Amino acid sequence: MEYSLFYILCGIIIVLALAIYATKLLLQLRKQTQLQEKALAATQEAHNQHDLKILNSIVIIVRAMKEEQCDYSEGCWRISVLLDSLQTVSELEQQFPAIFGLYNQIKHMPIMDARKKLAKQDRMKLDLERTKAEAKLTPSIVQELTSLHQYTLDKISAIKGC
Numbered sequence: 001m002e003y004s005l006f007y008i009l010c011g012i013i014i015v016l017a018l019a020i021y022a023t024k025l026l027l028q029l030r031k032q033t034q035l036q037e038k039a040l041a042a043t044q045e046a047h048n049q050h051d052l053k054i055l056n057s058i059v060i061i062v063r064a065m066k067e068e069q070c071d072y073s074e075g076c077w078r079i080s081v082l083l084d085s086l087q088t089v090s091e092l093e094q095q096f097p098a099i100f101g102l103y104n105q106i107k108h109m110p111i112m113d114a115r116k117k118l119a120k121q122d123r124m125k126l127d128l129e130r131t132k133a134e135a136k137l138t139p140s141i142v143q144e145l146t147s148l149h150q151y152t153l154d155k156i157s158a159i160k161g162c
Contacts, residue, residue, distance in 0.1 A: 047087040048159045054082050055152045055159070062149045065141075072134050072141050076102040079148070089155070096148055098140030105133040 061078050064070035080103035083092045093100045109126050110118060118126070 044088075051086050051088050052156060052159050054086055055156050058082050058152045059149065059156070062145050062152070066145055066149075072102060072138060073106055073130050076100075076141065077106065079103075080107075088159075095151070096144045098137045098144050099148065102133055102137045102141065106130050 058079055061070060061075050061082075065072060065075040076099045079096075080100050083096070083100075086092070106129075109115075109130065115123060115126075
């Protein structure tokens with residue numbers, strides 16, 4: 001009988017130790033989950049702030065293009081690069097094909113100092129190529145600018161609403 005009581009006490013001690021250990025593990029898991037959720041929320045907030053800055057820049061460029069303060073080539077170049085840098089949205093090339101199309105046709109062209117180093121004839125050839133691409137895509141770009149403007153304003157509102 002003494003041995004039975006001894007075994008029962010040993011069993012109770014073992015079960016109690018395992019229960020304490022399981023509780024400790026569950027508390028660690030809960031804490032780790034909370035830390036992961038906080039890290040994820042902080043990352044999402046950083047992405048939102050980054051995208052908000054980008055979207056505000058796009059709004060400015062779109063307005064400048066609509067008011068003819070910025071030519072379509074430069075505007076499409078800048079907008080395409082900015083849209084590609086968004087962190088919370090992807091696959092915008094399908095949504096704005098003319099803007100990205102013009103960018104893809106002119107992105108190989110040198111700019112700034114590299115352009116100045118070109119011979120005059122080469123610069124004129126590139127200007128002609130750019131002008132043709134711009135003329136071909138201008139009607140579509142004008143339509144997409146309205147859609148892009150609304151899209152960016154909606155995204156800004158959504159981010160600020162979070």
